[in-house]
Amino acid sequence: xxxxxxxxxxxxxxxxxxxxxxxxxxxxxxxxxxxxxxxxxxxxxxxxxxxxxxxxxxxxxxxxxxxxxxxxxxxxxxxxxxxxxxxxxxxxxxxxxxxxxxxxxxxxxxxxxxxxxxxxxxxxxxxxxxxxxxxxxxxxxxxxxxxxxxxxxxxxxxxxxxxxxxxxxxxxxxxxxxxxxxxxxxxxxxxxxxxxxxxxxxxxxxxxxxxxxxxxxxxxxxxxxxxxxxxxxxxxxxxxxxxxxxxxxxxxxxxx
Amino acid sequence: xxxxxxxxxxxxxxxxxxxxxxxxxxxxxxxxxxxxxxxxxxxxxxxxxxxxxxxxxxxxxxxxxxxxxxxxxxxxxxxxxxxxxxxxxxxxxxxxxxxxxxxxxxxxxxxxxxxxxxxxxxxxxxxxxxxxxxxxxxxxxxxxxxxxxxxxxxxxxxxxxxxxxxxxxxxxxxxxxxxxxxxxxxxxxxxxxxxxxxxxxxxxxxxxxxxxxxxxxxxxx
Numbered sequence: 001x002x003x004x005x006x007x008x009x010x011x012x013x014x015x016x017x018x019x020x021x022x023x024x025x026x027x028x029x030x031x032x033x034x035x036x037x038x039x040x041x042x043x044x045x046x047x048x049x050x051x052x053x054x055x056x057x058x059x060x061x062x063x064x065x066x067x068x069x070x071x072x073x074x075x076x077x078x079x080x081x082x083x084x085x086x087x088x089x090x091x092x093x094x095x096x097x098x099x100x101x102x103x104x105x106x107x108x109x110x111x112x113x114x115x116x117x118x119x120x121x122x123x124x125x126x127x128x129x130x131x132x133x134x135x136x137x138x139x140x141x142x143x144x145x146x147x148x149x150x151x152x153x154x155x156x157x158x159x160x161x162x163x164x165x166x167x168x169x170x171x172x173x174x175x176x177x178x179x180x181x182x183x184x185x186x187x188x189x190x191x192x193x194x195x196x197x198x199x200x201x202x203x204x205x206x207x208x209x210x211x212x213x214x215x216x217x218x219x220x221x222x223x224x225x226x227x228x229x230x231x232x233x234x235x236x237x238x239x240x241x242x243x244x245x246x247x248x249x250x251x252x253x254x255x256x
Numbered sequence: 257x258x259x260x261x262x263x264x265x266x267x268x269x270x271x272x273x274x275x276x277x278x279x280x281x282x283x284x285x286x287x288x289x290x291x292x293x294x295x296x297x298x299x300x301x302x303x304x305x306x307x308x309x310x311x312x313x314x315x316x317x318x319x320x321x322x323x324x325x326x327x328x329x330x331x332x333x334x335x336x337x338x339x340x341x342x343x344x345x346x347x348x349x350x351x352x353x354x355x356x357x358x359x360x361x362x363x364x365x366x367x368x369x370x371x372x373x374x375x376x377x378x379x380x381x382x383x384x385x386x387x388x389x390x391x392x393x394x395x396x397x398x399x400x401x402x403x404x405x406x407x408x409x410x411x412x413x414x415x416x417x418x419x420x421x422x423x424x425x426x427x428x429x430x431x432x433x434x435x436x437x438x439x440x441x442x443x444x445x446x447x448x449x450x451x452x453x454x455x456x457x458x459x460x461x462x463x464x465x466x467x468x469x470x471x472x473x474x475x476x477x
Contacts, residue, residue: 103302122295170461177438204417235414
């Protein structure tokens with residue numbers, strides 16, 4: 001039987017969604033380009049904005065593709081791909097899918113392939129409904145925000161920055177805490193907090209800090225967008241290496 | 257009187273948001289109808305209860321904080337296509353800086369819209385390409401017993417470790433309290449789901465940040 005998570009129907013849905021996004025982006029691009037020319041901005045400047053943005057996009061897209069890959073073991077490729085193409089955000093999608101899998105009581109959570117179509121559709125609903133709120137907020141409030149609150153937000157920028165960062169740190173902290181002290185599925189090696197999860201976490205943090213420092217000291221601005229995906233892949237590679245090098249009872253030791 | 261470019265952007269943006277909303281909700285609906293598999297209501301509600309408070313409050317914070325920086329056209333497009341903090345926001349800021357235009361001006365609006373639109377097209381194309389290229393190799397990479405399996409078992413510590421480190425250099429003081437709160441919560445309730453853990457760590461983090469803000473303010477005074 002064909003895997004329902006990778007069916008041609010799902011691929012068609014994904015392709016329709018991707019085309020829709022590209023069409024919308026082209027529409028805005030064309031309108032902005034025309035307005036830019038009317039305002040006297042040179043074609044070279046406009047082309048520069050396109051070129052630098054495309055280049056800038058390559059590295060973070062690797063991280064996004066890695067998230068698709070990470071979620072694909074349980075959800076197949078298409079659903080994570082669709083979710084990461086529209087509103088998707090790598091910490092959100094993993095969180096939403098994990099929370100849904102947890103709520104449904106799926107054995108193994110997202111580390112096992114989801115084989116129940118009802119659970120799969122529930123996860124799709126949670127991921128979608130979790131992410132659509134901006135699409136309700138923006139049409140109603142953006143014009144008013146731009147007119148009135150914009151100035152306040154800019155004058156209060158340090159506080160807004162701090163609270164935004166704190167919200168993200170809080171979200172990340174839940175997963176970090178899980179890697180340090182979370183209880184995994186009893187019958188699954190590598191799922192609970194243990195030697196491998198802590199070594200992976202520490203490697204990711206250390207490599208990221210090192211790369212950022214190096215890029216800054218050497219003035220390698222081009223390297224900055226690569227620091228995050230490189231750290232993540234290095235830490236994933238380190239997990240493989242530690243699993244090979246360390247004695248099995250040490251590598252797969254879990255304390256929860 | 258002819259409508260200004262800003263007014264037109266809001267009209268296009270509103271239409272685009274509503275169309276995207278319908279299209280997005282159509283995806284799980286189509287999956288449900290196609291598989292003839294309606295999600296179990298208690299599980300669905302429990303899953304939503306775990307993520308909605310956090311996600312929807314972050315949506316409010318993001319709308320308020322990003323939109324004034326990147327301008328209206330870029331904001332509509334960014335929120336439709338996603339990956340704002342790690343992709344669209346830096347793209348828009350870099351493009352405005354190199355074109356030497358001010359955020360909030362009409363020139364800034366034009367350049368940031370072009371930057372975000374180009375980035376969105378590039379991401380969509382790269383992800384589509386990635387999904388096609390990854391498909392044949394995937395089963396070999398993730399199969400149990402494959403030497404690469406630990407990499408996928410540990411993807412969350414790798415991902416969130418790198419993400420945390422991205423914030424550590426500027427905000428290391430803010431990181432201790434939420435991580436500690438998460439660890440303590442897990443020590444007392446080892447089976448706690450991550451969806452329940454997130455609101456705890458986020459609230460602790462926001463309270464910590466507010467306390468830090470007040471403390472800094474007092475120091476300045």
